[in-house]
Amino acid sequence: MCRMTEPSTEKFYVVAAKSELEATGQLHVDLNGEQILLCRDGDEYHAIAYLCSHEDFALEGGTIHDGCITCPYHGAEFRLATGEVLAPPAYENIRTYSVRTDEDTISVGLVE
Numbered sequence: 001m002c003r004m005t006e007p008s009t010e011k012f013y014v015v016a017a018k019s020e021l022e023a024t025g026q027l028h029v030d031l032n033g034e035q036i037l038l039c040r041d042g043d044e045y046h047a048i049a050y051l052c053s054h055e056d057f058a059l060e061g062g063t064i065h066d067g068c069i070t071c072p073y074h075g076a077e078f079r080l081a082t083g084e085v086l087a088p089p090a091y092e093n094i095r096t097y098s099v100r101t102d103e104d105t106i107s108v109g110l111v112e
């Protein structure tokens, strides 16, 4: 017998004002227990896992450049849009989340 599964739905939550990312370009967000790092790269906003996949230290404070973030601890590099690992010592990708923006706010999507 074939069972139909419900398609997963993504629900968006407003998590920050754009102005909160003006100073450092980064903001730690706890969204329903998900630890997320919001990042601004020019006019683009990304939501990535807060912790690095190397040794689970915070990516907050890492250098953002050319669509990537470099971990402040041992220098692993990840693509902000996809979480793809680009440089060791990390070898696992990090999670990313969907982002929507309007004129003033940033929303992050969670699969319900």
Ligand code: FES
Pocket: 052, 053, 054, 055, 056, 057, 071, 072, 073, 074, 075, 076, 088, 089, 090
């Ligand atoms: S904790 Fe990020 S590179 Fe080691």
